[in-house]
Amino acid sequence: MEAGTIVRWNVKEGDTVSSGDVVADVETDKATMEMPVFDDGVISKIMVEAGRQVPVGTPIAIITVDGDDAGSIVAVAAAPVAVAAKSLPINSAPAKIAVAAPNASASASASASASASASAPSVQSDAVRQRVSPLARRMAEEMGISIASIVGSGPSGRVVKQDILAEAERLKTGGARRMDLVHVASPVQSATAVVPIGAGASEVMLSGMRQAIARRLVESKSTIPHYQVTMRFNMDPLLELRTMLNAQLEPQKIKLSVNDFIVRACALAMAAHPFFNASWAGDRIILHGDVNIGVAISLPMERGGGLVVAVLAQAQRKGLREISTETRALAEKARTRGLGPEDMAGATFTISNLGMYGVDNFTAIINPPNSAILACGAAVEQPVVRNHQLVVGHEMQATLSLDHRVIDGAMASEYLQSVKHNIENPATLLV
Amino acid sequence: MSIATMREIEFRDAVREAMSEEMRRDMRVMLMGEEVAQYNGAYKVSRGMLDEFGPRRVIDTPISESGFAGMAIGAAMMGLRPIVEFMSWSFSLVAADPILNNAPKMLYMSGGQFGCPIVFRGNDGAGGQLGSTHSWSVEGLFSNVPGIKMVIPSNPYDAKGLMKTAIRDDDPVFFLESERLLSMRGEVPEEEYLIPFGQARIARAGTDCTIVAFGRMVNIALEVGIELEKEGISCEVLDMRTIRPLDAASIIRSVKRTGACVVVDQSWSFGSPGSEVAALVHRECFDDLDNYVHRVHSADVPAPYAHNLEQEYLPNARRIAEAVRSCLYRS
Numbered sequence: 001m002e003a004g005t006i007v008r009w010n011v012k013e014g015d016t017v018s019s020g021d022v023v024a025d026v027e028t029d030k031a032t033m034e035m036p037v038f039d040d041g042v043i044s045k046i047m048v049e050a051g052r053q054v055p056v057g058t059p060i061a062i063i064t065v066d067g068d069d070a071g072s073i074v075a076v077a078a079a080p081v082a083v084a085a086k087s088l089p090i091n092s093a094p095a096k097i098a099v100a101a102p103n104a105s106a107s108a109s110a111s112a113s114a115s116a117s118a119s120a121p122s123v124q125s126d127a128v129r130q131r132v133s134p135l136a137r138r139m140a141e142e143m144g145i146s147i148a149s150i151v152g153s154g155p156s157g158r159v160v161k162q163d164i165l166a167e168a169e170r171l172k173t174g175g176a177r178r179m180d181l182v183h184v185a186s187p188v189q190s191a192t193a194v195v196p197i198g199a200g201a202s203e204v205m206l207s208g209m210r211q212a213i214a215r216r217l218v219e220s221k222s223t224i225p226h227y228q229v230t231m232r233f234n235m236d237p238l239l240e241l242r243t244m245l246n247a248q249l250e251p252q253k254i255k256l257s258v259n260d261f262i263v264r265a266c267a268l269a270m271a272a273h274p275f276f277n278a279s280w281a282g283d284r285i286i287l288h289g290d291v292n293i294g295v296a297i298s299l300p301m302e303r304g305g306g307l308v309v310a311v312l313a314q315a316q317r318k319g320l321r322e323i324s325t326e327t328r329a330l331a332e333k334a335r336t337r338g339l340g341p342e343d344m345a346g347a348t349f350t351i352s353n354l355g356m357y358g359v360d361n362f363t364a365i366i367n368p369p370n371s372a373i374l375a376c377g378a379a380v381e382q383p384v385v386r387n388h389q390l391v392v393g394h395e396m397q398a399t400l401s402l403d404h405r406v407i408d409g410a411m412a413s414e415y416l417q418s419v420k421h422n423i424e425n426p427a428t429l430l431v
Numbered sequence: 432m433s434i435a436t437m438r439e440i441e442f443r444d445a446v447r448e449a450m451s452e453e454m455r456r457d458m459r460v461m462l463m464g465e466e467v468a469q470y471n472g473a474y475k476v477s478r479g480m481l482d483e484f485g486p487r488r489v490i491d492t493p494i495s496e497s498g499f500a501g502m503a504i505g506a507a508m509m510g511l512r513p514i515v516e517f518m519s520w521s522f523s524l525v526a527a528d529p530i531l532n533n534a535p536k537m538l539y540m541s542g543g544q545f546g547c548p549i550v551f552r553g554n555d556g557a558g559g560q561l562g563s564t565h566s567w568s569v570e571g572l573f574s575n576v577p578g579i580k581m582v583i584p585s586n587p588y589d590a591k592g593l594m595k596t597a598i599r600d601d602d603p604v605f606f607l608e609s610e611r612l613l614s615m616r617g618e619v620p621e622e623e624y625l626i627p628f629g630q631a632r633i634a635r636a637g638t639d640c641t642i643v644a645f646g647r648m649v650n651i652a653l654e655v656g657i658e659l660e661k662e663g664i665s666c667e668v669l670d671m672r673t674i675r676p677l678d679a680a681s682i683i684r685s686v687k688r689t690g691a692c693v694v695v696d697q698s699w700s701f702g703s704p705g706s707e708v709a710a711l712v713h714r715e716c717f718d719d720l721d722n723y724v725h726r727v728h729s730a731d732v733p734a735p736y737a738h739n740l741e742q743e744y745l746p747n748a749r750r751i752a753e754a755v756r757s758c759l760y761r762s
Contacts, residue, residue, distance in 0.1 A: 135690045135721040154722075154760055161690060161721040162760065 002151070004028050005053040005208050006060065015043045017063065024050075024060075029212035030308055031341050041065045053208065057130075058149045131158040139164045145171070209306045220368050224280075225404040228363050231416040234386075235379040235394040238426040245320075259295070259353045260324040262376055262398075264429045265422035266351060267291045267315040273415040277348045279369040280405045291316040294347030294367055295327055297334045308334050309367055311347045320429060355379065361397040371406040374419075375399045396423075436621040443476045443613040445587035446552075449594035450477070450514060452623065454484055457512065460598055463490040463499055464516030464553075473518045474554065474613055496526035500551070504533050508545040512598065517553030520607065521567040534603040535578025550597045555583070555607035556647060556697050557734045557745060566734035566741075570645065571698035573605055574674045574707075580628060581674040583607045583646035587617035589672055592626030600628070609647040629676035633685070637667035640691040640755050643682055643708050645671050648695040648746055655751045666755060674704050679711055686716045692724045693754045695746050700728035725754040 007025040011017060022034045023043070041063040048060040132140075132147055136159045140147045145167050152159035196203070206214075238261055246255050270277045274287045294309040310330035312323060333339055350367040355378035364375040377397045384393040398419070402412050422428055440448075454460045462477060462484075468491040471478040481489045492499040496517060503513040517523045523530060530551055537547040557566030574581050580602050584590040590608070597604040634649055635656045644652040649670040656666040667685050671678060686692045692712050696705035709724040727746040735741050756762040 133721045134718045138718045160760055 003053050003055045003208075003211075006048055006050050007032055009046060009050050011043050011046075013043055013046055017041060017043060027208045028341075030209055030344055031339060033341070037063065039063055039065070055149050055151060057151075131156055133158055133160045136160050136164050143168055207304050207306065209304065209308075213307060216368065217365050220366050224366050224368070226366060226401050227404055227409070228399050228401050229409060229412040229416060230361060230397055230399040231413075231420055233396045233398060233420050233423045234384070235396045235423070238423055239379060239394055241426045249321075254321060254324060256320055256324050257327075258355060258379060258396075259351070259376070260320055260327060261423065261426060261429055262353065262374070262419075263293050263295065263312065263315060263323050263327070263351060264318075264320055265419050266349065266374060267293055267318075268422055268429070269415060269418040270316060270349070272418055273411070275407050275411060276372050276415050278371045278406055279348070280371060280403055281369075285371075285406055288348040290314045290346075290348065292346045292348045294350035294370070295330070296350065296352040296364075297331050300335055303335060303338070308339055308344060309347055309350055310334060310339060310343055311345065313346065350374070351376065355396065361399055363399050364401050366401050366403055371403040372412075372415075373401050375401065437618045438621065439616050440587060440619050441613065442584075442587045442590055442608070442615045442617070443474060443478075445591035445617075445619050446476050446594055446608065447478065447480065448619070449591045449598070451480060451483065453595055453598040454480075454488060457598075459510060459512045460514065461488040461490065461506075461511060462514045462516065463492050463503060465492055465494055465518050467491060467516050472516065474610065476608075476613070477516070496522055497529060500526035500529040501533070503549050504529055504537070504547060507534075507547045507549045508537065512548045514550045514552060514598065517551065519561075519565060519567070519610075520553050520555040520569045521561075521565045523551065523553065523569065524567070530603070530605075531573065531576050535576050538602070539578065546601050547603045548601045550594070550600075550604045550606050552594075552597075552606035552608060554610040554613075556609050556611070557729070557741060559610055560736055560738055560741060561734075562736045563733035568698040568729065569605075570607060570674055570696070571701075571703035574704055575702065578602065579675060580604045581607065582628070582672070583674055584672060585612070585634075585644075585646050585649035585670050587615060588619050589626060589632070589670070591619055592624050593628070593672060595623075596625045596628060599625075607646060612647055612650075615650075626672065628673045629678050631672060631678040631681040632670040633667065633681075634670040635666060635668040637665035637689070639665045639689055640667070640693060640759055641682070641685040641689045642666050642668045642693050642695060642751070642755065643671060644668060644695040645674060645704060646697070648697055651746065651748055652695050652751060655748050655755065658748065659752060659755060662756075662761075664755060664759060664761065671704075677704075677707070677711075679715070682708060682712060683715045686712050687719045690719050690721045691755075691758045692716070692720070693727065693751065693758055694724060695727045695751055697729055697746055699731055700726060701731065703728065722758045722760065725758040727751050727754050 005027040007027050009024050011021075011023045017023060017037050018040050019038050020036055022036050024035045025032050026035050043061055044064040045062040046060070047062065048054050048058065054060065130147065131152060131154070133154065137147065139145075139161065143164065145164060147159055150159050150163050150167050151157065153163050154160040235258075238258070242256055242258065242261065249255070270291045275285070277288050277291050279286045279288070290313065293312045293315040295312060297308050297310050299306050299308065310327070312318065312326055312330075315323065318326070330339065330343060333343065347367060347370060350364075350370050350373040352364045352373060353376040354362055355376055357378075359377045360380060361377040362375050364373045366373050375398065379394040379396040381392060381394050383390055384395055385391075386393060398416070400412055400416060450460075450462060454462070462480060466473045467477045468481040468486060468489045471481070477489065500515055500523070503515045506513050517526075534547045534549060537545050555570070556568045570581065570583065573579065580597070580600060582593050582597055582604060584593050594606065597606050635653055637656065642652045642656070649668060652666070652668045656668050659666055667689055669681060669685060682692075692709075694705040694708045696703055696708075698704065700706060705726045705728055709726055712720070712724050727750050729746065730744045732744065735744055753762065
């Protein structure tokens with residue numbers, strides 16, 4: 001998480017709050033979370049109004065304790081240095097929010113001496129102590145730029161000259177903030193100037209989710225050496241079995257989808273192919289112990305559209321019934337209330353299925369830190385050759401996108417053969 | 432100077448011209464050292480000088496650095512202006528007492544009665560597979576001593592102009608030549624010129640990073656400047672010319688402009704001109720620095736004999752370029 005949007009404030013200036021009170025809802029990359037405070041005091045200043053997105057570490061509010069002078073604290077917080085004490089920084093995990101609360105007299109006297117001493121440790125929270133090169137600090141002062149919200153590109157996040165120049169450029173052009181060096185070409189910025197075309201043109205503001213999708217997929221496609229391998233499966237046995245099972249399970253209100261079978265087939269195949277349940281880690285490859293299958297779920301436009309990946313944890317241990325029930329529950333939750341971070345964490349392999357839309361085949365972009373993603377088309381009824389006879393049957397194409405740093409082509413083919421075997425002999429999926 | 436009087440000569444000839452011109456100009460100037468007279472110098476720096484000035488002013492000495500360095504100090508105290516050639520500065524270590532304990536302190540300890548106007552000169556630095564004991568870069572060791580001046584030219588033009596200034600200086604001057612540079616050719620005018628001490632030269636102008644370099648290292652830093660230009664990094668190379676006095680003002684002026692500083696010094700890093708420059712820059716340019724001063728020195732080991740190890744031991748273009756990139760957060 002690099003930035004968050006204040007969806008709603010539950011408090012207003014002047015309200016008294018106690019430790020544990022939920023003061024705001026914050027939208028992160030993919031979920032909206034409640035933000036509690038860990039101090040007792042008075043909300044004396046709200047610095048970021050609802051609806052605005054700010055980088056992690058930005059002061060969003062000031063809580064004063066007994067007799068603190070809110071005005072002087074505002075001056076400190078606005079000074080071009082880190083985050084002042086007692087301001088409430090937006091943070092990556094609500095559970096970890098540390099609202100620094102040094103003793104009141106120390107911070108009051110420090111803040112009274114105003115911004116010159118604002119970098120003194122006594123007015124900085126340990127949690128957000130920011131490293132700034134001397135030159136960057138001086139340039140920021142001269143240019144009137146606030147360093148507090150800049151994510152430094154130097155070692156240990158040190159803010160250096162180029163970060164100040166980038167911030168100055170951003171302020172000048174009103175462009176998006178560069179979050180870090182990996183994303184120099186910020187996915188929310190277009191490389192070429194875009195102008196609306198036609199009288200009916202309109203603009204859609206980017207939601208946090210849309211920004212996250214843009215950022216993650218640009219990162220994936222530009223840093224992972226992708227390639228694809230496609231295989232065709234005979235779906236007749238599976239479809240027959242599914243029809244039979246669903247008829248028998250109907251009283252229990254269980255309805256197995258084709259995708260449930262594919263999830264199970266992929267999960268079972270991992271035992272013999274551990275590199276498909278792996279992550280590239282720079283100097284080594286991590287083979288994961290659990291098979292956590294991510295299932296891509298599209299969201300309805302009335303919920304803002306977009307895409308989330310729900311995670312079926314330990315799928316290698318789950319039967320079809322459990323896979324089906326859990327997937328349905330996750331999809332329902334995603335489309336109504338929204339998934340929480342725990343519903344989306346820890347995927348080790350992802351499946352994207354557009355079969356229900358009649359798609360023959362497509363390729364997907366790997367969901368980091370996975371090493372592979374399977375893109376499934378529809379089981380299409382068509383003329384096929386079986387036992388040297390031209391007959392009518394159902395076939396499905398599935399395309400693996402792979403990280404070539406982890407998986408080579410022959411390995412990919414062998415994995416697909418295992419999945420094919422599981423799908424074309426579906427009784428193996430029942431036991 | 433007019434272009435018509437320029438000619439290209441070797442570093443060794445530039446040094447000889449400076450000595451000869453000063454000996455013609457001032458009867459008190461004399462040259463002494465091992466093989467300087469009849470053999471024309473172990474490295475042919477003093478070629479022809481015996482013929483011109485005779486054996487009373489160009490004197491072959493025994494292989495006894497302590498003896499003839501001490502003799503030169505006595506001569507200087509009595510009014511002469513000796514030039515003492517050490518075949519290599521590595522050999523000057525046996526003369527440590529006269530050159531470090533007597534010469535630099537004479538003016539102070541005699542209450543101003545006796546000065547010590549001597550030029551000690553010779554080859555300094557590794558680079559020719561001479562082994563650990565004959566590969567000294569004495570700048571770190573000797574620049575520590577107050578009372579001396581230390582000169583380290585990077586090219587023939589500077590060698591001549593600085594040598595003439597050294598001979599006219601009233602203090603002991605340690606003049607560090609590099610064996611690797613003696614055959615270097617460069618433009619030197621026929622007209623007389625002197626280069627004052629304590630005035631660095633901007634050998635290459637640039638905007639992104641200041642490279643402070645001494646002697647032979649200046650030439651390597653200039654190569655690096657050309658290479659890094661291709662990466663879009665503009666280096667400013669300062670040729671310091673003298674270590675004592677050190678032209679602090681030029682360093683500060685440059686670093687305040689670039690915001691980044693790399694020091695290239697062929698002596699060992701611990702207690703060296705490089706560490707002195709780093710301390711100076713950190714003190715005077717603190718608010719101008721985007722990164723700490725990066726330093727490139729010889730490795731902290733005795734100089735190796737093997738060619739490949741020796742090349743890696745010395746500051747080289749690759750190590751200097753890496754330091755500049757790192758200093759600019761581009762590595």
